[in-house]
Each structure stands twice: as C-alpha cells, then as structure tokens.
Amino acid sequence: xxxxxxxxxxxxxxxxxxxxxxxxxxxxxxxxxxxxxxxxxxxxxxxxxxxxxxxxxxxxxxxxxxxxxxxxxxxxxxxxxxxxxxxxxxxxxxxxxxxxxxxxxxxxxxxxxxxxxxxxxxxxxxxxxxxxxxxxxxxxxxxxxxxxxxxxxxxxxxxxxxxxxxxxxxxxxxxxxxxxxxxxxxxxxxxxxxxxxxxxxxxxxxxxxxxxxxxxxxxxxxxxxxxxxxxxxxxxxxxxxxxxxxxxxxxxxxxxxxxxxxxxxxxxxxxxxxxxxxxxxxxxxxxxxxxxxxxxxxxxxxxxxxxxxxxxxxxxxxxxxxxxxxxxxxxxxxxxxxxxxxxxxxxxxxxxxxxxxxxxxxxxxxxxxxxxxxxxxxxxxxxxxxxxxxxxxxxxxxxxxxxxxxxxxxxxxxxxxxxxxxxxxxxxxxxxxxxxxxxxxxxxxxxxxxxxxxxxxxxxxxxxxxxxxxxxxxxxxxxxxxxxxxxxxxxxxxxxxxxxxxxxxxxxxxxxxxxxxxxxxxxxxxxxxxxxxxxxxxxxxxxxxxxxxxxxxxxxxxxxxxxxxxxxxxxxxxxxxxxxxxxxxxxxxxxxxxxxxxxxxxxxxxxxxxxxxxxxxxxxxxxxxxxxxxxxxxxxxxxxxxxxxxxxxxxxxxxxxxxxxxxxxxxxxxxxxxxxxxxxxxxxxxxxxxxxxxxxxxxxxxxxxxxxxxxxxxxxxxxxxxxxxxxxxxxxxxxxxxxxxxxxxxxxxxxxxxxxxxxxxxxxxxxxxxxxxxxxxxxxxxxxxxxxxxxxxxxxxxxxxxxxxxxxxxxxxxxxxxxxxxxxxxxxxxxxxxxxxxxxxxxxxxxxxxxxxxxxxxxxxxxxxxxx
Numbered sequence: 001x002x003x004x005x006x007x008x009x010x011x012x013x014x015x016x017x018x019x020x021x022x023x024x025x026x027x028x029x030x031x032x033x034x035x036x037x038x039x040x041x042x043x044x045x046x047x048x049x050x051x052x053x054x055x056x057x058x059x060x061x062x063x064x065x066x067x068x069x070x071x072x073x074x075x076x077x078x079x080x081x082x083x084x085x086x087x088x089x090x091x092x093x094x095x096x097x098x099x100x101x102x103x104x105x106x107x108x109x110x111x112x113x114x115x116x117x118x119x120x121x122x123x124x125x126x127x128x129x130x131x132x133x134x135x136x137x138x139x140x141x142x143x144x145x146x147x148x149x150x151x152x153x154x155x156x157x158x159x160x161x162x163x164x165x166x167x168x169x170x171x172x173x174x175x176x177x178x179x180x181x182x183x184x185x186x187x188x189x190x191x192x193x194x195x196x197x198x199x200x201x202x203x204x205x206x207x208x209x210x211x212x213x214x215x216x217x218x219x220x221x222x223x224x225x226x227x228x229x230x231x232x233x234x235x236x237x238x239x240x241x242x243x244x245x246x247x248x249x250x251x252x253x254x255x256x257x258x259x260x261x262x263x264x265x266x267x268x269x270x271x272x273x274x275x276x277x278x279x280x281x282x283x284x285x286x287x288x289x290x291x292x293x294x295x296x297x298x299x300x301x302x303x304x305x306x307x308x309x310x311x312x313x314x315x316x317x318x319x320x321x322x323x324x325x326x327x328x329x330x331x332x333x334x335x336x337x338x339x340x341x342x343x344x345x346x347x348x349x350x351x352x353x354x355x356x357x358x359x360x361x362x363x364x365x366x367x368x369x370x371x372x373x374x375x376x377x378x379x380x381x382x383x384x385x386x387x388x389x390x391x392x393x394x395x396x397x398x399x400x401x402x403x404x405x406x407x408x409x410x411x412x413x414x415x416x417x418x419x420x421x422x423x424x425x426x427x428x429x430x431x432x433x434x435x436x437x438x439x440x441x442x443x444x445x446x447x448x449x450x451x452x453x454x455x456x457x458x459x460x461x462x463x464x465x466x467x468x469x470x471x472x473x474x475x476x477x478x479x480x481x482x483x484x485x486x487x488x489x490x491x492x493x494x495x496x497x498x499x500x501x502x503x504x505x506x507x508x509x510x511x512x513x514x515x516x517x518x519x520x521x522x523x524x525x526x527x528x529x530x531x532x533x534x535x536x537x538x539x540x541x542x543x544x545x546x547x548x549x550x551x552x553x554x555x556x557x558x559x560x561x562x563x564x565x566x567x568x569x570x571x572x573x574x575x576x577x578x579x580x581x582x583x584x585x586x587x588x589x590x591x592x593x594x595x596x597x598x599x600x601x602x603x604x605x606x607x608x609x610x611x612x613x614x615x616x617x618x619x620x621x622x623x624x625x626x627x628x629x630x631x632x633x634x635x636x637x638x639x640x641x642x643x644x645x646x647x648x649x650x651x652x653x654x655x656x657x658x659x660x661x662x663x664x665x666x667x668x669x670x671x672x673x674x675x676x677x678x679x680x681x682x683x684x685x686x687x688x689x690x691x692x693x694x695x696x697x698x699x700x701x702x703x704x705x706x707x708x709x710x711x712x713x714x715x716x717x718x719x720x721x722x723x724x725x726x727x728x729x730x731x732x733x734x735x736x737x738x739x740x741x742x743x744x745x746x747x748x749x750x751x752x753x754x755x756x757x758x759x760x761x762x763x764x765x766x767x768x769x770x771x772x773x774x775x776x777x778x779x780x781x782x783x784x785x786x787x788x789x790x791x792x793x794x795x796x797x798x799x800x801x802x803x804x805x806x807x808x809x810x811x812x813x814x815x816x817x818x819x820x821x822x823x824x825x826x827x828x829x830x831x832x833x834x835x836x837x838x839x840x841x842x843x844x845x846x847x848x849x850x851x852x853x854x855x856x857x858x859x860x861x862x863x864x865x866x867x868x
Contacts (some may be wrong), residue, residue: 002295002335006287009339010280016340020333024223027230034229035186037236038244040145040178043682045241045314050685051664055675058434062635063642066432068110068139070149072156073173073428075415076134079166083131084115088164093134099159100138106152111139125467128422135419135428137173144175145182153179157411170415173428174679177402180412181820185244188818192248195814196255203807204259208266210350216341217262224333225254228326235325240318248815248823249757253323254330256811257301257765260804261294261334264772267800269342270350279346283339291335293775296712297768298331300705304764307700308756311693313686315753320760364798371847372791378848382840386732393734396742397749398690400683401652405751405821416650426464426647426656431681433457433643433663435674442630442638444543444614447479450641451613453670457645460666462659467644469615469633478626479613481540482603488533489599495526496592503585526588530567532618533595534560540614550606556598559591566591640674647680654748656680657687690752697756705767712771713778715858721849722770723763725841730762733833741825750829751822758829765808765830766837769801773842777850778858786854794847805838 009016039045046053060067074096078089093114099105100112114136115126127134138156142149153175160169197218204214228250236242268290272282305327308320342349371378399405406413419428435453440446451470458466470479477483537556540547547553566588606612620627633642645663649655660680667674675681702723709719734755741747776797781789812834815827850857 002291003288006284013340024226031230034233052681055677062640070144070175074136084134133422172415199810221258256808258330300767368794375848375851389735390731399749425650431678435672465646482607485603552601559595
C-alpha cells in the first residue's frame, strides 16, 4: 500500500501540490471564520439532561421577563467617601440610564434596571450599603457572541469611558466575561501561531542546518491547517458546537504532530538520497519504509482524540472529533504532499548541505548501553522520582472560577472585584430557585411551603441572602390573615361610623328627603367596599375551608347576605324618595356592626396563630408595588414560584458549587418539583459531567489505543506496560503542575477542562514515540536478542524521538504566552509531559522494562523473542 502511495506521489507530484494548495485556498475564502462559529458559553456544551438547563427552561416558561440571552452589569464607583446618589456620580448614572432607555440606545438592549429604573425591590438591591457603588443591569435580546451584541457592549464601554473625574465605571457580567474570554483566546491564538512557527523553524534549522528543509514541513502543515480549519469551521456552522479553544488546539497539535511525521519522512529521505542521482526512487523507498510507522503513530492520536466522542460534555465530544479529523488530514498531507515536494526538490531539500544518512551519535549509543546493562537501576531511579509526584498530583484540585482565569487587569475582572468588595461576591450573579406545584403556590398553603423552603435555603452554609415574595415585603404583616382581618374589620367600622355621621347630619336628612342622589352615592360606595370584603372572605374560605365552621365567619357571612339584600333594594329604589334611602341606611348599620364583630372574632380566635397567611386579590388590585413583587416571585398562573439566592462566594468558586449542590438537595428533600438556575448551577453540571467524562476518557481512550497496540505488536504484555508508563507520566505531570501553579504561583488549582485534554494529548502523542520505539525494539530483538536488540533500537531511535518530542513540546509551550490561565496550564503541562515522555519514559523506563521482561514482552506471540 505505502509503496503504491510513494509511486503515486512521485508520478503526480505537481498535481498533488496544486490540488492541496487549491483546496486550501478555496476553503480559506469559502468556509466561515472559525472564530465566528466558535462558542464560549459553557451552557452550549452541557447535555440536554443537565439540571441547570431544565431550571433555565422553567424560568423561561414561568418568568420570561427574568430571562435574557445575554446580560451585562455596569458597575459605577463614586470613589472613597463618595456616593452614587449625589454629585457627579449621580448625574452620570442619570445620563447613563436615560441613554440606555432612550432611542439612541444600542439596538439589542432589551431591559435596563438601575437604582433609578425598575421596581422598588430591584432598585433597592442595586446600591451598596455605603452608597459608594451601584450597578446597572442591562439585558440584551441576543447572545453575547453575536455581532450585534458585541457592538452594543462596545458602545456601552465607550459610554463608560466618559465617566467624570473621580468616578470609575466598569462593565462585567455574563456577556462581558464571555467576551473577554473570546478576545483573550483570539489573542492567544495569534501569539501561539507565530511562536509555534518560529519554534518549528528554529528546531528544524538546528536539526538539518538548511534553510530549505524547515520550509517543507512548514508548508505541508500550513496547508493542512488551513484545510482543517475550514472543514472544522464548516462543521461548527452546521453540525458541531465547537469551542473557542478549538483553533489554538488545531495549531499546536497539527504543527507539533504534523512536523513529527514530516521529520520522520525527511530523515529517511536524506538517508535514501545519499549517493542517489534521482529523487523518485528515494521518495518511493522512504514512503514504503516509514509510511506504516507514521500511519500507526498518527492512528493512535486519531483514535485517542476520536474516543472523546464518548464524552458527555460538548466541549470534549466535539473538540476530539474535530482534532481527529484534522490529524487525519495532516497525515494524508504528510504521506502525499511532503513526498511530492521532496520529489520536486530532490537534493535541494537539504541545500546548501548534501544528503547523507543520520549519524548514530555516541551519546545515544552510550546511553543505550547503560540502560541495557543496568535495567533495574534504570527502572527504579525514575520510579522513585515519578511515583511520589504522581501521588501528589492525585490531590490537585480543579478550579471552575472563570473570573480567576482572567487577568486581574481585565475590565470584567476589575468590575467584579469592585462589586464583590462593596456588595458581596455573590451579588452580581445570584441564583434562581424555581419551584412548581399544580395545586398553586399563590395559595395560603403554597405560600407557606415556599416560605418554609426559603428559610431552609437561607440556613444553608454559603448562602448570604434569600429573596422571595414573603421576605421582600416592606411590611412582614402584609400576608398575616390576623392583621388582614383586623384591617378589614376596622374599614367596616369606619364605613359604618361615616354612614352614621352622615345620617345624623341635618343636611343629609334634607338631601334624602329631597331625593338628592349624593346620599345614595355614599351607600353605593359602602356597597362596593362590602364586595371587596366578600371577595376576601371567599378567597380565605377557599384556602382555609375549616373557617366555614367558625362562628365569626358565619356571623360575618350572614351580615354580608343581609347587606347584599339591602344593596339590591337600594339599586331597585334608585331615583326614589329620600325616606326609603334613609330607611335602608338605618337597616344597614346593625349589619355592618355584625360584620365587623364577625371579622374581629375570626382575628382574635381562629386567625391568631402567626402561620396563617394569605395573599389577597384585594391587595393586589389596590397596591401596584405588591403586584410587582407578586409578578417577580410568582408566575402568572400561580403554579410556580421563584426564590433568588445570593451566595457568599463568587459564582464560579468551588464553594459556590458546593452550596448549589446543597440547594438542589434541600429542594428535593422538601418535595418540590423544580431546579436551580444560574452560572453556579451550570458550573456544577460541568463539574459533574467532567467527572464522568474523565472516567469515560480513561476507559475509551486507553481501550482504543490498547486495541491499536494489540493489532500493531501482536502481543498483550507490551501494550499493558506501555499504557502504564503513560499513566505514570500523566500522573507525575499533574504533580509538577500542582507544585508550580498551586504551591508556587498560588492558584486555586488546575482549570477544570485541562485534565481531560491533557490526558488525551499526553496519551495519544506519547504513544507516537512508544510505537516508534517499541516497533523498532521488536524488530531488532527478533534479530539480535533482547539486550542487544533493545540497545540498538534505543541508540538508533533516541535522536529522532528526542527531536520529535522537542518539536511537540515546543509547540505546546507556545501556549504559555496565552492570557487565559487554562491555556497556559495545558501548554505547560503537555510540554512538560511530552519532554518527560521523551527523555525519561521512552528512553529509560520502556527499554528497561523491555529488557527485564525479555521474551514475555511479546507474550502470547507464537515466536518468542530471542534471548541473549
């Protein structure tokens, strides 16, 4: 197969080069920009079954005005000793609010809440206790990654720059934080790209000492990258949800692994060209000789990355296949485009030097002799160092703090830090607890259950404040039935007293005798008030049926019935003489007294326990502020309630995640159907899914690579210890990461998505060198015995393995220039892990184990390796 592929590359070399360049050019112009289709919102990567998404759907269904695709929090600081409600800060706040709610506001601005705009509850929660800091909440109609929303945030940011002297203004919140991530990631891609190219060129110049040789892999990988980026971007626009990190991974993986593949080809081509006059036969021999090795090496990377499809999180199950497709394209380019270029250039590939075989340097021969002669020492010395590091790495905590991942100088981070200092870390992004009950949560029992739940949530560790309908009322007695009955009774007595005073007035008597309609108007108003009392008692009996048996309720009901009859008589006599009206009024007075007495009996007896509550329709009709509170915390149909939970810690901290888990457990134990909505809930789902995905990665990635090794080596033991050495390398790298980032740099831990990517990269890329080494070991051992064969294989592959490892490590090391902590960590971790694999595991541990196991490495192969 590879012989035919080499012949094809030689025969159609110009067509192959033209085809690859043409495809790259077309995709570059036709495919969408990968940065435009990449997603930074972590919600997009959660599985549909995630509890936070269910809660978000409930919030959108029952409280649509509390949901927006994206939002921003504008933090205004009047400075030490200043106040946002006075002076320049107050004027700036007014102007800002007027602009945001006026015709000149950005098109995507949907809702604005500030200390001067919105309902009373919202306004009261938007200013710090010291009055120095206030925030303005802006909700957008489109997600933060869409161009229109980006333009809106840019316009708002420009407006904040106009803050008067002494006043500072920052933009933070969901949209700006994601925007900062996107911008920093894009900047990281740019810096990583150039550093990677420079590193690859420098390393290849050192290896080949030719200005032409480095350009061959650089051209091949650039073309492969442009095509891969176009394909992945097209998939991202139509089939996959790709991460904002995908592009930077494409660069480092393709330039690292792809250069390795080209390095193997060019090194063997140089050997074949030594003394040759034509490049054609040398290219054919090169592809035939190393094609299988390169394909096998790339196959492990492709399989490892493809196995990420089994992950639950979209961040993994889309990034893995995207990278696998790209590596496959790079492999195809390496086996066709690179040979075609070599066939065209021939000896000029190494200008101004001449093609010659690679020298078997004394360093690697000497090292191979030491390893083979003392294999137990070669095994124990690295193990003594790596095993403690691996154990220490097991305690490395994962960090979910997106804000901590940003630089402290970032505007979104500075705004949050200022807000946390004056209003608490949880004030910017409180959680919404949504509960549902078909029986109704606007009823007395529903309000009681919700109030009890709020008290339980407020008692949890890590909860700073719980806002609900009951806790947000200006007067805590508003819902007390006892107080409501007292208010109703007092109103009835006031009405009766007023009616009696008017009846005793000589002017009124004259008006009545004369038939003046003003007299009957007073009775009509009294009747309207009685309708409200009747409605209240009806609602009360509906929520508390036992009240029907109370003497006070019967007395009040009888009085209302008689008053209703009098009202009907009054309506029938409208326009009649004043004497009849006066008589009806006299009959009404004792009934009003009886009604008031019945209400007071209920207040003093039945309704005396403080737990009897009610949200009267009467109050909602006459009190706009109460109606706003009701709409904020109860759904329109009354079947759902919302409780707003403010945490003591920031929304992305591990403490916030633990508190969110406690909220969910409490909700379940209380017997409510519902969920917890908000960024902490999303991050909790990400943490849980990431835990499950790590298990899946270990099983599926190692399983897939194990199968590849079984097929390649036709042995069972060697694949097992090769995988074990990779796991040791990975665990030891985690230990070094903990030492550097946690113990020395003071971070909270490793960014949550790094371990799985790090695991897959180290396992897949590290297996490249395993295959290159162990394949040669098996070949040499079969000819010369275990010790001699292992020594010769290590001596002959040591140089090429270390060169390839340095290239891959260099490309990942370029990621340490990133301003995103996660990219910096994974760049360092993979670079260190690859170097550890290259200089310790592959060149010390693996050959030492091979020597110690001898022919058992190849068990259960029928033909055992020759023993020395």
